[in-house]
Amino acid sequence: MRFLKFAVVFLFIALPLTAVAAGHEKAxxxxxLAKMYDxxxxxxxxxxxxxxxxxxxxxxxxxxxxxxMATIASAVKDGIMKEWTKSGVKxxxxxxxxxxxxxxxxxxxxxKNATDAVxxxxxxxxxxxxxxxxxxxxxxxxxGINCITCHNQKALIHKxxxxxxxxxxxxxxxxxxxxxxxxxxxxxxxxxKESILCGQCHGLGPNFDLTEPTQCATLYGSYxxxxxPAGGNKTCQECHMDKGHFMPGYRDPDQAKKAVTVxxxxxxxxxxxxxxxxxxxxxxxxxMLNNAGHRIPDG
Numbered sequence: 001m002r003f004l005k006f007a008v009v010f011l012f013i014a015l016p017l018t019a020v021a022a023g024h025e026k027a028x029x030x031x032x033l034a035k036m037y038d039x040x041x042x043x044x045x046x047x048x049x050x051x052x053x054x055x056x057x058x059x060x061x062x063x064x065x066x067x068x069m070a071t072i073a074s075a076v077k078d079g080i081m082k083e084w085t086k087s088g089v090k091x092x093x094x095x096x097x098x099x100x101x102x103x104x105x106x107x108x109x110x111x112k113n114a115t116d117a118v119x120x121x122x123x124x125x126x127x128x129x130x131x132x133x134x135x136x137x138x139x140x141x142x143x144g145i146n147c148i149t150c151h152n153q154k155a156l157i158h159k160x161x162x163x164x165x166x167x168x169x170x171x172x173x174x175x176x177x178x179x180x181x182x183x184x185x186x187x188x189x190x191x192x193k194e195s196i197l198c199g200q201c202h203g204l205g206p207n208f209d210l211t212e213p214t215q216c217a218t219l220y221g222s223y224x225x226x227x228x229p230a231g232g233n234k235t236c237q238e239c240h241m242d243k244g245h246f247m248p249g250y251r252d253p254d255q256a257k258k259a260v261t262v263x264x265x266x267x268x269x270x271x272x273x274x275x276x277x278x279x280x281x282x283x284x285x286x287x288m289l290n291n292a293g294h295r296i297p298d299g
Contacts (some may be wrong), residue, residue, distance in 0.1 A: 027114040030121050034142040037110050041180055042147050052245035058145040061107045062122065063129070063137060065251060071216070072103045073130035076123045084212055095120045102214045106201035108143055109153055145201075154200050155189040162190060195223060198236040202298070222294035232293050239293060250296050259292040 027033035043050040053059055063069045080089050080099050089095055097104075097111055100119040104111040111119065121139075128136035147170075155171030156162045165171065170178050171189035178186040191197045199220030206213035223236070240247045240255075248255040265285040290296060 028117050030118060030125070030139055030142055033110060033114045033118055036113060037143075037146060037148050039147040041182065045179060049245045052243070052247075053146070056246050057249065058247060060141050061144045062126065062140040064107075066129075066137075068107065069126055069137070069140065070130045072107070072123075072126040075103055076100075076127060080123075087212070092120050092124050095123050098211065101210055102207075102212060103216075105207060105210070106203070106215070106217070107145070109145075109149060109201075110143075150197070151189075152183075154197065155192065157191055157196065157200065193235065193237060195220065195236040198240075199224070202236070217298045219294045219298045226295070227293040234293055236293070250292070250298070259290070259296055261289040261291060263287045 027036055039050075057064055057068075061068070062072065064071075076092075076095070079102070080087050080095065081091070087099060089099055096116040097114065097119045100111060100123060104119075104122070108122070111122075122143075125136040125139045129140055151170045151172060152165050156165050166185075166187070168183055169185045169187050170180070170183040171187050171192065173188060173192050174186065175188050176186045178184055189197075202217045202219045203215050204221040204224075205215060205218050207215050220236075223232075239258075240249070250256050250259055263286070265287075267283045
């Protein structure tokens, strides 16, 4: 199963420049980066999928639940500018793209096609947004994990086998023409239905390819080393895309009901330590069964 080949080399492969931005200068503002990765044209032919995606956490991957935005803000203030004393960062103006990769490697892979000015703009917007600034939140909402991220930038992993993602190509489950001005060809990705597609961001643990190794989500490692060896055979997509591109997680009530079964057995009675002295006591037995394909919660 070649989609498991990553085990030897995956952690040490640096993110390449995406084919999407090949030949383009790097974005200097959030607006320029948003335009470079604009997917509004997808809506014309894929309205249902677009609507599902637009409501998902992926679409606003810099804001999230919005725990994500607060965590990015904390990473900047308490990590990059404070605890990471060798980072060379004392103020927002000192931040470079490489500093933000701790968060953005997964939450915004297209940052590789942006200048340090964009990294600074995102860092400031995250801090201001976490403090309640609605304008800052609106700015962050312009960027997210979208169609291009999964169907071009992340669609090929084994570059020596499959090559780099090509400019003007959308990768899916079949070959053919693609009716879009920017993407005219449709090619098959060998990993589109495999969990490793998701595993690129919902990771294995610390990113040792980063100068300051760190990573939040480690679900794929749990899936790969616990669920699969125990006989599990479902992919991430089978569980999280059964409702389409909304891709619910454990925070969504319907998904949580499927992921965890809880039974409670409670017995109330009086315990008498000595004559004339009573103490109300309750005995509660709670059983929780994890039906998910990985540990929960994530992050």
